[in-house]
Amino acid sequence: MKDQIxxxxxxxxxxxxxxxxxxxxxxxxxxxxxxxxxxxxxEEQFNISIDGAxxxxxxxxxxxxxxxxxxxxx
Amino acid sequence: MRLKFDNGKLSGLLLVLPGHEQSFLDxxxxxxxxxxxxxxxxxxxxxxxxxxxxxxxxxxxxVIHGFRHLFSSTKLDKDSIDALIVVTQSxxxxxxxxxxxxxxxxxxxxxxxxxxISQGCAGFIIGFIQALxxxxxxxxxxxxxxxxxxxxxxVNPRDRNSYPLIGDAASIAIIDQSSGTEIWANLKMDxxxxxxxxxxxxxxxxxxxxxxxxxxxxxxxxxxxxxxxxMDGSAVFNFVQTExxxxxxxxxxxxxxxxxxxxxxAFHQPNKFMLEKLADKLGIxxxxxxxxxxxxxxxxxxxxxxxxxxxxxxxxxLASQGLYCLAGFGVGLTWASMxxxxxxxxxxxxxxxx
Numbered sequence: 001m002k003d004q005i006x007x008x009x010x011x012x013x014x015x016x017x018x019x020x021x022x023x024x025x026x027x028x029x030x031x032x033x034x035x036x037x038x039x040x041x042x043e044e045q046f047n048i049s050i051d052g053a054x055x056x057x058x059x060x061x062x063x064x065x066x067x068x069x070x071x072x073x074x
Numbered sequence: 075m076r077l078k079f080d081n082g083k084l085s086g087l088l089l090v091l092p093g094h095e096q097s098f099l100d101x102x103x104x105x106x107x108x109x110x111x112x113x114x115x116x117x118x119x120x121x122x123x124x125x126x127x128x129x130x131x132x133x134x135x136x137v138i139h140g141f142r143h144l145f146s147s148t149k150l151d152k153d154s155i156d157a158l159i160v161v162t163q164s165x166x167x168x169x170x171x172x173x174x175x176x177x178x179x180x181x182x183x184x185x186x187x188x189x190x191i192s193q194g195c196a197g198f199i200i201g202f203i204q205a206l207x208x209x210x211x212x213x214x215x216x217x218x219x220x221x222x223x224x225x226x227x228x229v230n231p232r233d234r235n236s237y238p239l240i241g242d243a244a245s246i247a248i249i250d251q252s253s254g255t256e257i258w259a260n261l262k263m264d265x266x267x268x269x270x271x272x273x274x275x276x277x278x279x280x281x282x283x284x285x286x287x288x289x290x291x292x293x294x295x296x297x298x299x300x301x302x303x304x305m306d307g308s309a310v311f312n313f314v315q316t317e318x319x320x321x322x323x324x325x326x327x328x329x330x331x332x333x334x335x336x337x338x339x340a341f342h343q344p345n346k347f348m349l350e351k352l353a354d355k356l357g358i359x360x361x362x363x364x365x366x367x368x369x370x371x372x373x374x375x376x377x378x379x380x381x382x383x384x385x386x387x388x389x390x391x392l393a394s395q396g397l398y399c400l401a402g403f404g405v406g407l408t409w410a411s412m413x414x415x416x417x418x419x420x421x422x423x424x425x426x427x428x
Contacts, residue, residue: 013111031294032307033235036347037114052315052351057308 001070005063008041018063025057035060042066048073076328077259079206082217083252084414086149086421087391089384090140090244091371092127093426098238105234106295112234120346120365124241124372126226131427132166133222134175136244139427141180141218149421150248152180156214157187159204161197161376163405164224165190176220187214194271195342195404196261197221197376198247199412203259205249219247221376225303228273230289232297236305239345241372244427245380248420258329260321261410270309271405275300310404314348317409318401319355325399325411333358336413337396338387342403343367343378376402388422 009018009030016029024030030038038060039050050073059069098121102112115121127136137160144150160173167175173188187208193200198221205217222244229236275286286300298304326332339362341349349365364386367378374381379400383391390396394417401411 012114014108028294032311033115033119034111035308036118037111040114040118040347049354052348052355053312055308055315055351056312 001067002063004045005042005066008038008045009063012038012041021062023061025061030060032057042070046070075261076324077203077261079257079259080255081251081253082206082209082249082257083255084247084416084419085250086248086419087380087384087423088140088144088246088421089377089380089424090136090246090427091424092125092131092136092242093428094126094128095123096126097123101231101238104231104237106232106297107234115234118347119239120369121238122369124238124368125243125374126240126372127224127242127427131224133160133162133164133224133244134166134172134179136224136242136427137172137176137220137222137246138179140244140246140425141176143425144246144421145180153183154216155182155186155218157189157205157208157217158182158220159189159191159201159217160220160222161191161193161201162220162222163192163194163375164222164228172222173220193405193408194223194375195344195378196402196406196408196410198245198379199259199261199400199402199410200408201376202247202249202412203261203410206257209249209251215251217249219249221245221247221380223375223377225375228301228303230298230302232289233292233302235296235307236303239368239373240303241368241374243371243374243377243381245377245384247380255415257412257414258325259410259412260325260328261408262317262321264407267309267313267407270306270313270407271303273301273303310344311348313407314344314403315351315355318352318403321409321411322356322399322401325413329413331397331413335397336362336399337390338398339363340379340382340387340398340400341365342401343373343382344404345373375404378402383416384422384424388424391417391419391422394418
């Protein structure tokens with residue numbers, strides 16, 4: 001799952017180095033509009049529906065945070 | 075706060091849209107983002123075209139055009155207007171009020187009330203509540219509720235956060251005294267979160283100056299000045315998703331209505347993505363929530379609810395009465411909803427401002 005998420009992230013922002021980032025939001029690798037695009041991809045590829053209230057920066061700071069979001073959205 | 079009325083009804087509605095249409099593909103040329111990223115966003119958010127005023131067109135210009143259409147087509151007798159409420163965040167002047175400008179230009183009677191309200195995306199509900207309050211007076215039998223904004227003049231074209239979704243428009247809603255029409259409303263406000271949607275400069279706190287007009291990189295590739303609208307997209311999204319569902323649940327409880335009683339939901343139109351999430355969270359069919367206003371006209375602030383009524387729902391509103399749930403949410407922060415029967419309206423139409 002981790003590799004799949006990294007691929008989605010790289011497709012969203014090809015110029016960003018997600019693999020070596022500590023915090024995607026703090027390091028400005030993702031902005032709020034990237035989160036929106038990302039949600040569309042995650043919902044499609046993992047067949048989930050992410051609750052609107054979960055669309056907060058804390059859930060997109062790392063691959064681990066995104067995995068937790070996916071798991072809680074199943 | 076819960077409010078209940080049974081003294082007024084919506085009789086007619088006119089939507090005025092600028093004739094000039096701009097496409098997102100044209101907007102993209104001003105952004106500092108790769109084209110592929112903007113195109114992905116276009117699909118998810120529902121960006122396509124938006125209606126914008128040209129040059130120096132002001133709020134009152136759209137409204138006066140609308141009233142003249144109603145007068146000349148004999149849909150509205152100008153002497154019947156006892157109160158004019160103008161809800162806007164883009165007034166013609168600091169002073170006088172835009173309602174006074176409109177009254178003067180249209181030569182409306184003097185024995186009337188002119189009132190401006192500074193509100194945005196919840197402005198149709200807030201204005202409607204004010205109109206119903208005024209209609210409790212014997213001498214006020216008809217209120218013209220105007221919602222209008224030309225916010226494109228306060229958004230930087232290089233700000234991809236805000237510019238592609240913004241639209242300009244005006245609406246004129248005629249609200250008449252009427253007994254026996256039950257209307258339920260609720261509203262909440264939170265000024266502690268006021269900076270989520272803000273134009274920092276131009277008021278007395280920070281007057282406009284060459285310094286405030288300087289366009290700067292906001293740090294995320296968007297460019298704007300302190301004279302321009304600034305929106306914290308993430309904060310606004312979270313505000314809508316956390317505050318609006320309980321608001322709708324509360325109005326359902328207050329009115330003792332359920333989803334099966336509601337013909338359609340006329341919600342404020344921030345963007346398609348946000349509305350899809352909201353409909354899902356509320357557990358209502360997406361088909362009952364029109365969500366294409368941003369795609370066709372842009373988010374025109376307090377005019378979005380009238381835009382839904384006058385375009386998506388107009389044929390139903392002209393034909394028969396139904397129960398509708400309206401909700402607005404935005405600047406302030408303010409969130410408000412209303413359940414009321416609407417229809418058959420005397421008029422419900424859309425015209426262009428040349």
